[in-house]
Amino acid sequence: MTDTPTGSGAAVRALDVRKSFRTGADQSLAAVDGVSVRIEPGRAVSLTGPSGSGKSTLLHMLGAIERPDSGSIHVGDAEITALSRRRLAAYRRGIGIVFQRFHLLPALSALDNVIAPVLPVRTDFDKRARARELLEVVGLGGREAALPSKLSGGQQQRVAIARALINDPALLLADEPTGNLDSRTGAAVVELLLNLRAERGMTMVIATHDPGLADDCDEQIRLRDGRLLDG
Numbered sequence: 001m002t003d004t005p006t007g008s009g010a011a012v013r014a015l016d017v018r019k020s021f022r023t024g025a026d027q028s029l030a031a032v033d034g035v036s037v038r039i040e041p042g043r044a045v046s047l048t049g050p051s052g053s054g055k056s057t058l059l060h061m062l063g064a065i066e067r068p069d070s071g072s073i074h075v076g077d078a079e080i081t082a083l084s085r086r087r088l089a090a091y092r093r094g095i096g097i098v099f100q101r102f103h104l105l106p107a108l109s110a111l112d113n114v115i116a117p118v119l120p121v122r123t124d125f126d127k128r129a130r131a132r133e134l135l136e137v138v139g140l141g142g143r144e145a146a147l148p149s150k151l152s153g154g155q156q157q158r159v160a161i162a163r164a165l166i167n168d169p170a171l172l173l174a175d176e177p178t179g180n181l182d183s184r185t186g187a188a189v190v191e192l193l194l195n196l197r198a199e200r201g202m203t204m205v206i207a208t209h210d211p212g213l214a215d216d217c218d219e220q221i222r223l224r225d226g227r228l229l230d231g
């Protein structure tokens with residue numbers, strides 16, 4: 001069994017996943033309320049629904065950033081809901097995550113931001129060489145030394161995408177990746193993501209408000225109040 005999906009796409013299976021948050025002394029809110037999804041390897045799937053419908057919470061559970069209260073999640077060979085802490089850390093390093101607000105480290109160059117996730121670990125590839133290659137792939141060849149503050153929003157998101165690819169993930173999760181971008185820049189980022197998926201074959205789950213982005217994916221998972229809108 002491997003805990004770290006690499007190479008082409010991982011299958012994703014979530015079974016009756018639930019997650020509640022405490023909202024008061026004796027109140028809680030079911031952010032994700034019994035969701036089951038099955039995603040085939042290499043598919044690009046959008047996760048849509050109004051604000052507060054549970055998109056981020058579901059993505060966080062697929063990325064093992066958050067643990068469900070109940071239910072199970074399998075990614076590739078691994079049941080991530082049953083992994084030890086150490087194995088979970090390895091799992092997280094093996095997937096890619098792109099956030100709406102890019103989450104780049106402001107004091108680091110574009111190149112060092114891409115390297116950051118693998119900096120503390122031994123890799124079987126040359127980190128700097130791979131990071132340079134990835135910046136090239138996302139159209140930022142020549143901007144390796146630039147600080148995030150010197151890059152446009154679209155460029156910063158491209159750095160974040162390159163960073164998410166540093167471990168050649170079998171699963172890429174993106175949480176509203178175009179949410180902070182104007183529509184044209186957003187469309188370019190979507191095109192980049194879908195091209196990367198076509199070239200590399202990773203499975204992709206993208207939470208989005210953007211109907212165009214959702215249409216461009218192979219399938220759509222629709223959430224409302226923490227539940228699937230259609231089974």
Ligand SMILES: Nc1ncnc2c1ncn2[C@@H]1O[C@H](COP(=O)(O)OP(=O)(O)O)[C@@H](O)[C@H]1O
Nearest residue numbers: 021022031049050051052053054055056057058
């Ligand atoms: N850490 C948290 N603490 C309390 N409530 C939360 C937390 N995260 C999410 N929620 C609540 O869970 C629901 C789903 O949130 P979220 O998954 O962020 O939805 P979306 O990404 O679709 O906007 C919302 O009502 C939100 O307020």
Ligand SMILES: [Mg+2]
Nearest residue numbers: 055056057175
């Ligand atoms: Mg969200």
